[in-house]
Amino acid sequence: MPRSNRPRSRRTPDRAPASDDALDLDRLRSGLKRTEVKRAGAFSVQSVSAAAAVKVYSCPGCRAEVPIGQAHVVAWRADGPMSDDAELAARRHWHSYCWRMEP
Numbered sequence: 001m002p003r004s005n006r007p008r009s010r011r012t013p014d015r016a017p018a019s020d021d022a023l024d025l026d027r028l029r030s031g032l033k034r035t036e037v038k039r040a041g042a043f044s045v046q047s048v049s050a051a052a053a054v055k056v057y058s059c060p061g062c063r064a065e066v067p068i069g070q071a072h073v074v075a076w077r078a079d080g081p082m083s084d085d086a087e088l089a090a091r092r093h094w095h096s097y098c099w100r101m102e103p
């Protein structure tokens with residue numbers, strides 16, 4: 001009986017106030033990122049696995065949807081005018097192909 005005897009912790013309520021977006025941000029801050037330079041400037045880029053693609057995003061490259069379950073990349077300015085957190089909050093999800101094609 002693996003589950004029944006585990007006491008429920010009061011410190012982790014079922015409805016946590018932190019949104020999954022916050023968890024997302026944590027993952028991005030601590031995750032493995034690389035820096036790529038595009039015409040618009042330097043970007044921090046992180047791959048999103050198919051399993052982690054749980055939301056639909058609008059790709060800035062082609063304006064089409066990045067569907068749930070499709071591996072793609074998330075990119076944000078590494079040298080932008082805003083604070084790191086603000087740039088991270090303004091991150092965009094791209095089709096891997098569109099990001100590669102971005103000059």
Ligand SMILES: [Zn+2]
Nearest residue numbers: 059062095098
């Ligand atoms: Zn695209």
